[in-house]
Amino acid sequence: MSTVIFALRRTPDADVSRVMLPLVRRTRDPHEGQWALPGGWLDTAEGLDAAASRTLGETTGLAPSYLEQLYAFGAVDRSPTRVVSIVYWALIRPDEVPDEGVENVRWFDAATLPRLAFDHNEIVDYALWRLRNKVGYSRIAHGLLADEFTLAQLREVYESILDRRLDPANFRRQVENSGTLIPTDRFRTGSHRPARLYRYNQDVELADRGPLGVRQ
Numbered sequence: 001m002s003t004v005i006f007a008l009r010r011t012p013d014a015d016v017s018r019v020m021l022p023l024v025r026r027t028r029d030p031h032e033g034q035w036a037l038p039g040g041w042l043d044t045a046e047g048l049d050a051a052a053s054r055t056l057g058e059t060t061g062l063a064p065s066y067l068e069q070l071y072a073f074g075a076v077d078r079s080p081t082r083v084v085s086i087v088y089w090a091l092i093r094p095d096e097v098p099d100e101g102v103e104n105v106r107w108f109d110a111a112t113l114p115r116l117a118f119d120h121n122e123i124v125d126y127a128l129w130r131l132r133n134k135v136g137y138s139r140i141a142h143g144l145l146a147d148e149f150t151l152a153q154l155r156e157v158y159e160s161i162l163d164r165r166l167d168p169a170n171f172r173r174q175v176e177n178s179g180t181l182i183p184t185d186r187f188r189t190g191s192h193r194p195a196r197l198y199r200y201n202q203d204v205e206l207a208d209r210g211p212l213g214v215r216q
Contacts, residue, residue, distance in 0.1 A: 001048070002039030002085055002120070003056050004127040005064065007092040008144050008160050009107060017160045019110045019131075021124065022060050027104070030080050031117035035106070037124070039085070052088040061102045064090035066143035070127055078119045089127045091143030111163070135161050139180050142200045150188050150195040151175065 008017040023035040040055035042048070048069065056062055067090045074084035108114070110128055113121060134140045141157040155171045175181055180201050187194035 001042055001051055001055055002037040002087050002123065003052055003067075004037060004070065004087065004089040004124055005056065005060065005062060005092055006089065006110065006127070006131060006144070007097060007107075008094070008157060009097075011109075017156055019128070019160055020107045021110050022062070022105050022107050023113075023116070024059050025104050025106070026117055034117040035108070035114060036117035037087075037120045038105075042086075048086055052086075052090075056088075056090065059102075060105050061098055062090075062092055063096065064092050064143070065096060066091040066140070070123075070130065073119060073123060075119060087123055087127075089130065091140070093144060093146060095146060132161055139200055148184060148186065148197040148199050150197060152195060154198070 005021050007020050009020040010017045022038065024038045026032055026034055026036050038056060038059035040051070040058065042051045046054070049067070052067060052069075053063070056064065056067075067088055070087045070089045072084060072086055076082065078085075110124060113124060115121065116124070131140070135158060141154060141161070144157050145153065151172055152168075154175065155166055155168060158171070159166055181198045182201050184197045184199060186197045188197055
C-alpha cells in the first residue's frame with residue numbers, strides 16, 4: 001500500500017507555489033537508496049482506509065484532510081516478487097505540515113521528480129492527472145487551503161495544479177457563480193487593499209465519491 005501526498009509549497013527560488021510531495025528514501029533492497037512513495041503492508045484485520053492513514057502517519061508524520069483511494073497497480077514486473085499495491089492519494093493543508101522534518105523524508109516538486117523505486121513515477125503521473133481533472137468539477141482545492149482564504153489564494157491553488165495562469169476577473173466570476181463559496185465578514189489585511197475571506201460551503205462534498213462514499 002502506498003500514498004501520493006500533495007501539498008502546495010513555495011520554494012525559496014520561486015515566486016509561486018508548486019505542487020510538492022514527500023518521498024521516503026528506501027533503506028533496504030530492492031531499490032535501496034532510491035526515493036519512493038510512503039507506504040507499508042496491510043494488516044490482516046485492517047481496512048484499506050485505516051491502513052492508508054496508519055502507514056502515512058508512520059512514514060511521514062502527516063495526517064491529511066483528504067484521503068481517497070486512487071487505483072490498484074499490479075503489473076507483473078513492478079517488483080521482484082508479485083506485489084499488487086492499493087494506492088491512495090492525499091491532500092495536505094499548509095497548517096498540517098509539521099514544522100520539523102521527519103528522518104529519511106524529503107519534499108520534491110511533483111513536476112521534476114528523480115527516478116523513483118518500482119513504478120512510482122507512473123503512479124505519481126496518474127495521481128497528478130487525477131488531481132488536474134478533479135479540480136475542474138469538484139471543490140478538491142479545499143484540501144490544500146486553510147478553512148478561510150482569499151480568492152487570490154484560491155486562484156493560486158488552481159494555477160499551481162493546472163500549471164498555467166488564470167485571468168483574475170474571469171476566475172472570480174466563475175467561482176462566485178459556482179455556489180460553492182460563502183463570503184465571510186472578515187478581511188485579510190496587509191500591504192495591499194484588504195481582501196475578503198471566503199470559506200467553502202460544507203453542504204457541497206469535497207469530491208463526489210459515489211455510492212461507496214456513503215457511510216451507513
